[in-house]
Amino acid sequence: MSVRTACPYCGVGCGVSAAADGRALEVRGDPEHPANLGRLCSKGTALGKTVSLEGRLLHPMIGNRRVSWSEATQRVAGRFAETIARHGPDSVAFYVSGQILTEDYYAANKLMKGFIGSGNIDTNSRLCMASAVIAHKLAFGADLVPGCYEDLDLADLVVFSGHNAAWTHPVLFRRMEAARARGQRHVVIDPRRTDTAEAADLHLPLAPQTDVRLWNGLLADLMRRGAVDRAYVAAHVSGFADVEAELAQADQSPSAIAADCGVALADLEAFFRLFAETPKTVSLFSMGANQSVQGVAKGSAILNVHLATGRIGKPGACPFSITGQPNAMGGRETGGMATTLAGHMDFDDAARARVGRFWGGPRIAAGPGLKAVDMFDAVADGRVKAIWIMATNPVVSLPDAGRVRAALAACPFVVVSDCVAETDTLQFAHVKLPALAWGEKDGTVTNSERRITRQRRLFDPPGEARADWRIVADVATAMGFGDGFGWRSPAQVFREWARLTAYENTSRVLNLGPMATISPEAYDALEPVQWPVTTAGGTARLFEDGQFQTPDGRARMVPVAARGPAEATSPAFPLSLNTGRVRDHWHTMTRTALAPELCRHAPEPYVELHPADAGPLGIGEGALTRVQTAHGEAIAVARLTDRQRRGSVFMPMHWTEVFAPSGRANPLVAPRIDSRSGQPEFKHTPARVRAYRETWRGFFLARDAWRAPAGLDLVWRRIPHAACQLHEFAGRGDARERAAVQKALTRKTGDVLRFDDPAAGSLREAWMDGDRLDRVIFFTTAGALPPRDWLADLFAAEALTAADRTALLIGRQPGQALDASPIVCACRGVRSQRIETAIVGGCATVDAIGEATGAGANCGSCRPEIARLIAASKGDVRHAA
Numbered sequence: 001m002s003v004r005t006a007c008p009y010c011g012v013g014c015g016v017s018a019a020a021d022g023r024a025l026e027v028r029g030d031p032e033h034p035a036n037l038g039r040l041c042s043k044g045t046a047l048g049k050t051v052s053l054e055g056r057l058l059h060p061m062i063g064n065r066r067v068s069w070s071e072a073t074q075r076v077a078g079r080f081a082e083t084i085a086r087h088g089p090d091s092v093a094f095y096v097s098g099q100i101l102t103e104d105y106y107a108a109n110k111l112m113k114g115f116i117g118s119g120n121i122d123t124n125s126r127l128c129m130a131s132a133v134i135a136h137k138l139a140f141g142a143d144l145v146p147g148c149y150e151d152l153d154l155a156d157l158v159v160f161s162g163h164n165a166a167w168t169h170p171v172l173f174r175r176m177e178a179a180r181a182r183g184q185r186h187v188v189i190d191p192r193r194t195d196t197a198e199a200a201d202l203h204l205p206l207a208p209q210t211d212v213r214l215w216n217g218l219l220a221d222l223m224r225r226g227a228v229d230r231a232y233v234a235a236h237v238s239g240f241a242d243v244e245a246e247l248a249q250a251d252q253s254p255s256a257i258a259a260d261c262g263v264a265l266a267d268l269e270a271f272f273r274l275f276a277e278t279p280k281t282v283s284l285f286s287m288g289a290n291q292s293v294q295g296v297a298k299g300s301a302i303l304n305v306h307l308a309t310g311r312i313g314k315p316g317a318c319p320f321s322i323t324g325q326p327n328a329m330g331g332r333e334t335g336g337m338a339t340t341l342a343g344h345m346d347f348d349d350a351a352r353a354r355v356g357r358f359w360g361g362p363r364i365a366a367g368p369g370l371k372a373v374d375m376f377d378a379v380a381d382g383r384v385k386a387i388w389i390m391a392t393n394p395v396v397s398l399p400d401a402g403r404v405r406a407a408l409a410a411c412p413f414v415v416v417s418d419c420v421a422e423t424d425t426l427q428f429a430h431v432k433l434p435a436l437a438w439g440e441k442d443g444t445v446t447n448s449e450r451r452i453t454r455q456r457r458l459f460d461p462p463g464e465a466r467a468d469w470r471i472v473a474d475v476a477t478a479m480g481f482g483d484g485f486g487w488r489s490p491a492q493v494f495r496e497w498a499r500l501t502a503y504e505n506t507s508r509v510l511n512l513g514p515m516a517t518i519s520p521e522a523y524d525a526l527e528p529v530q531w532p533v534t535t536a537g538g539t540a541r542l543f544e545d546g547q548f549q550t551p552d553g554r555a556r557m558v559p560v561a562a563r564g565p566a567e568a569t570s571p572a573f574p575l576s577l578n579t580g581r582v583r584d585h586w587h588t589m590t591r592t593a594l595a596p597e598l599c600r601h602a603p604e605p606y607v608e609l610h611p612a613d614a615g616p617l618g619i620g621e622g623a624l625t626r627v628q629t630a631h632g633e634a635i636a637v638a639r640l641t642d643r644q645r646r647g648s649v650f651m652p653m654h655w656t657e658v659f660a661p662s663g664r665a666n667p668l669v670a671p672r673i674d675s676r677s678g679q680p681e682f683k684h685t686p687a688r689v690r691a692y693r694e695t696w697r698g699f700f701l702a703r704d705a706w707r708a709p710a711g712l713d714l715v716w717r718r719i720p721h722a723a724c725q726l727h728e729f730a731g732r733g734d735a736r737e738r739a740a741v742q743k744a745l746t747r748k749t750g751d752v753l754r755f756d757d758p759a760a761g762s763l764r765e766a767w768m769d770g771d772r773l774d775r776v777i778f779f780t781t782a783g784a785l786p787p788r789d790w791l792a793d794l795f796a797a798e799a800l801t802a803a804d805r806t807a808l809l810i811g812r813q814p815g816q817a818l819d820a821s822p823i824v825c826a827c828r829g830v831r832s833q834r835i836e837t838a839i840v841g842g843c844a845t846v847d848a849i850g851e852a853t854g855a856g857a858n859c860g861s862c863r864p865e866i867a868r869l870i871a872a873s874k875g876d877v878r879h880a881a
């Protein structure tokens, strides 16, 4: 029987229809869910591959000792209570995540802000949405997302500002591609020519951190053209004159703006014209906007343009901050951010009194607590002495990760709730709490368009794992707060939450009033619904009547001045390091790396560079490259591409100590934050690159995951395959280093096929366990190593053939042309070479390629890349400015 639930990855919030059989799972897109209408992307499609119990944390642990829940709960409650008694409520903190459910969020927030009495609960949405939240509050009076996905179908123009939707919100992007086929235009504002940009009508590859200048320039241009909606402004907006005065402070001529933003004048003018002429415009903004010391200003500059043109609250027209995590919105609603109290109420006296009355706890937080980056600073300097981390991996995902690591190592008491047993953060936990994962828990999430969807349970709870809300409630009860935390089910938590949104609510748009009495049956059967919820049902679009949640009901335009990034590049660090996502991985890879097909498109840490920046440094395509900043160093594989701006480099954020200790991005990222939102500037840190110049390289295939041998300075990364783990490594040492690695990796027993040529610096070993292949080791000092995939596939065989053995020794698959080209389509495992062959064979469209090879025919995430291969074959590759 299939169950309708929601995908646990991105903020699109796709509906999934899933049928479980034991731990096996079949998933399809839910055709009834309004967010995706049956589609899923590569990550959603592979969900079934990520639900095994391999590597799960299934029992509470204190140190390395398995303990009972009651002992773990007592320990957490005891240490928190003791710390609070000695050092006050602000000496403890919770750091939570947009990947817990609304019920979990509500429980954690209530405990911290209503019972412990501190504001110190913040969420990883601080790294993600905080700037947009502040921009919304300034403009609309509350953190309200005006639009809905239908607007993306109806718009005639969609502007993507720092948003690589083709990779990060693939299903929405498919929807917009369909609209584009009907005539919708796309403009992408991004320093990189991403797949989103590649497919667009116009790409503005702006210089890093010049968005405010660009959007201010657009507004000035609209004013000059008379394209401002004066009647709308007069009726519904304040602050217009202040913004006009601010704009007058700078030269707003298109040529000056084009020069400052580093874009071609003709492209800038084309954008301005298109924007002026297209009333039905949606401006999507994401991490290229938010993750900046000007994050709030970027958001305000975008909202100003929409308010001035009245393009808000109308079908097909709105500014649209798109959320990253499945429940980023739920966190913002319940109060998971240190800067709001709960239910879109802040810390003013009236709200504190109201929420305090509602909760009935002993102590209500006096004011905002520590924001994420500040919170870990406070851990570092001892102000915070006990921290509970839930559903996030800050040792990987916070900026200046080396400092975060040191802070946790020195913290007297660290609690981590997670579903997996091994993360970079868990190694610092004094207490590890096993949480139920997706498919095991029940609750709700809110997607980017304010739509609440039920996540439903598909499997029985494994081991002793428990729902996050329940873990919190048990600790609260052990701290003596049982009265406020006596829930028996997530439905009860949700009801209380819905009741709070409606409590003494005369003006708050966030209102789930009719759900405050929802029965357990109705909660189980809940259909996706967009808040605010009235007796008539959900609400698709906000502000249709031009009324905002400000005291006078008017929206506010906010003057913003363009500034540079926090830290300019310098002769020592001449490049701008930008970071972000790859198509098939999710953040710190704890789940996507369980699906080998999601590890093929971007198998290992890389750094993208413009060939003109790489050439003079002697860095070629595929070379191991050091990326250095004032904070740290990483080593990644160089990818040379003119899709990267000169002077900028890009690294994915995903790799961790578990997968690639030397390939982590965040030890490099400066912890500079927007002073209002507290959001870090992940998209810009001054950096330099150098060739790594390894003296030898190798790889190692084994059935288990291995860490780099201790005591050696190697570049090491692990790449999961279906039947084995591939470990790639390189070093700068001599033959002794190679010998030490060989010693650490070889088996002590079993048959071995060995080919050793010390003079040439190469070694091949294949170790057998009976007839099965058990380990393979290849080294070389010459540089050439054979393709790995066919070797990895040999691990699936129960017994090797004589031909396999010979092939192992010569390092080549006999008689078969090797296709070692990169995987383009993760769903169907189609490589670029096959697609190129199909193009040569006459396939001239993405659909034709799909018919011939299967590529792009499932989730469609790779369609932009296929289009690029077709374009490249015709020689009409566009070049970045």
Ligand SMILES: Nc1nc2c(c(=O)[nH]1)N[C@H]1C(S)=C(S)[C@@H](COP(=O)(O)OP(=O)(O)OC[C@H]3O[C@@H](n4cnc5c(=O)[nH]c(N)nc54)[C@H](O)[C@@H]3O)O[C@H]1N2
Pocket (backbone or CB within 6 Å): 010, 011, 128, 161, 162, 163, 164, 165, 167, 168, 169, 189, 190, 191, 192, 194, 207, 208, 209, 210, 211, 286, 287, 288, 289, 323, 324, 325, 578, 579, 580, 581, 582, 583, 584, 585, 586, 587, 683
């Ligand atoms: N595959 C995949 N999808 C995901 C996620 C994932 O981990 N993997 N994570 C989810 C989450 S939590 C989030 S927050 C979203 C993020 O989704 P996106 O915001 O689309 O993703 P990013 O790659 O972080 O950054 C977007 C773009 O900002 C650009 N950028 C950098 N600097 C600037 C600048 O100064 N100005 C402008 N205009 N652009 C700039 C970058 O080049 C990058 O292409 O993705 C969600 N979806």
Ligand SMILES: Nc1nc2c(c(=O)[nH]1)N[C@H]1C(S)=C(S)[C@@H](COP(=O)(O)OP(=O)(O)OC[C@H]3O[C@@H](n4cnc5c(=O)[nH]c(N)nc54)[C@H](O)[C@@H]3O)O[C@H]1N2
Pocket (backbone or CB within 6 Å): 097, 099, 100, 124, 125, 127, 128, 129, 287, 291, 324, 325, 390, 391, 392, 393, 394, 396, 397, 398, 417, 418, 419, 420, 423, 435, 436, 437, 438, 468, 579, 580, 581, 586, 587, 588, 589, 590, 591, 653, 665, 666, 669, 682
């Ligand atoms: N350099 C750089 N760094 C970035 C960014 C960037 O663009 N560049 N983006 C930032 C952004 S936008 C984000 S959102 C963050 C994301 O960064 P993180 O939140 O640190 O990344 P995740 O891997 O999603 O971590 C989620 C953790 O929760 C666990 N988990 C999953 N489900 C559950 C559950 O139900 N309960 C519990 N208790 N645990 C669970 C997972 O196993 C995993 O360990 O990274 C930020 N860091």
Ligand code: SF4
Pocket (backbone or CB within 6 Å): 007, 008, 009, 010, 011, 012, 013, 014, 036, 039, 040, 041, 042, 043, 044, 045, 169, 170, 171, 172
């Ligand atoms: S777009 Fe992909 S990752 Fe995002 S919710 Fe849909 S299926 Fe999941």
Ligand SMILES: [Mo]
Pocket (backbone or CB within 6 Å): 127, 128, 129, 324, 325
């Ligand atoms: Mo995010």
